[in-house]
Amino acid sequence: MSTENSIIETAKQTIEMESKAILNLSSLVTEDFAAAVNLIYNSKGRVIITGIGKSAIIGNKIVATLNSTGTPAIFMHAADAIHGDLGLILNDDVVICLSKSGNTPEIKVIIPLIKRANNKMIAITGNTNSFLAQHADYVLNAYVEKEACPNNLAPTTSTTAQLVIGDALAVCLLNLRGFSSTDFAKYHPGGALGKKLYLRVEDISSTNEKPAVNGDASIKEVIVEITAKMLGVTAVVDNNEIIGIITDGDLRRMLTKVDDFSNLTAKDIMGANPKRIQANAMAIEALEIMEANDISQLLVEHEGKYAGVVHLHDLIKEGII
Template sequence: MSNLNKIIQIAQETILIEQEAIANLVNLIDQEFAQAVNYIYQSKGRVVISGIGKSANIATKIVATLNSTGTPAIFMHAADAIHGDLGTIQKDDTVICISKSGNTPEIKVLVPLIKSGGNKLIAITSNRDSFLGQEADFVLHAYAQKEACPNNLAPTTSTTAQLVIGDALAVSLLRLKEFTSNDFAKYHPGGALGKRLYLRVADLVSKNEKPQVTEDATIQEVIVEISNKRLGVTAVVNNSKKVLGIITDGDLRRMLAKTTDFSNLTAKDIMTASPKIVESNMMAIDALEILENNDITQLLVADKNEYSGVVHLHDLIKEGII
């Protein structure tokens, strides 16, 4: 067997081992899981998640997922907790400890300290019969029969199982809280995902120039307007600012291909009537769909028949929508 084929086989075996473990987790979601989720849902405090080693890495990811979906959470490293960071835990907080074995020295020291503070303790562990499993108020059983590592040592399947249980916890809370796409946007204002949910055409138009000419404008005036405003387009409007048409730099090139004498031509002669127009309150992502479906790069914006400006494909790229 060649090295390439061997690599493919190893990767497939790894995925199948972890796939089997994840599929088995469905059978481990029980009343105790539901009670733990419900307790967090009704709690007034935060969720403090702790772990050590690779479980600590999983803990930080679950913290991030909870925070981004409306459940306040914070990470506390198990080793640091017993050296001063235990003060992270406040009166109404719920503590989640993540450990495959549930019997690491740090966990055995940390758990009694958490219990003495009166905080509810939730375990995410592969071993229900461990010290952590026995001491916890709720156990979320992240069972992994074996690691994908051929030596059954490197945390692979076990950390994947922990992560999936954490996702199940976060999504359950999200659904109970009726967390909407608008709520999601509030927690992701700077990211592309959030912008897709809250950014409107008005937010883009306000940053752009507003190219416009009248229908009797000369071709020279049209060229100057398009050049000065640097959007590759100008609207053609009447005295009431109602959009009559659009002229793009492509229209100018096509005109020049047909004639070299444009001294008698006006904007009305080369404009495209009835252009694509959107309102400023439209979501930016919807404007992008119109651009893509019509294979164009600019849209004119008008509100109540009055021209407002231009939204360009480059605006959407700059904002990370694409």
């Protein structure tokens, strides 16, 4: 077998092994899982997640997921806990401890200290007979038959299992809280993801020029308006109500059909009943309309009146695409 084929085969085996292990986790979900979710949901405090080594890295990811979906969480490294960081844990906090073996020295040291403070503790471990499992209030079984590592040593499948259980916790809590896309936007105001969730059409169109001509405008007036406003389009309006649209493309098509346009008006070449969008609609909706109709500009309305233009380039600039 060539080196390239060997690499591909190893990659496939790793993915298949981990996917089978993850699928098996569903059979390990017990009443403890539901009780753990309800404990966190009804808690007045935060979730404190602790672990060491690769479990600590997974713990940080679970903390990030919980925070972004409405459950306040903090990571506390198990090694740092015994050197002062135990002070992070407040009376109403729920502690989640991650450990594949459940018997690492650092975990054994901090568990009695956590229990002494009467904080409830949830274990995510692959060993339900471990010191951690025996002292936890609830045990979430993260057992995997073996690591994807050929030596069965490097944490691979086991850390993936921990991560999936963390995701399952977060999603269950999200559902209980009725956490919506609007709520999600509050926690993700930055970047393309946030903009897709909160940016509205009027946020973009209000910064653009507002090209407009009346229906009796001459073709020269139309060309001057489109050129001046630099959006490649103008609305045709009557009492500031949209009656049509003229684009650069409409002008080019007109020139292929007539030699003399001195007597033509905007009404003669406009596209009637153009696609439009409400000013308070989400910007992502504007993109969907543009893509569905293969257009680059969209007229904007507010309370039945012409309110401006949103251009595909605006959406690209804002990172919506």
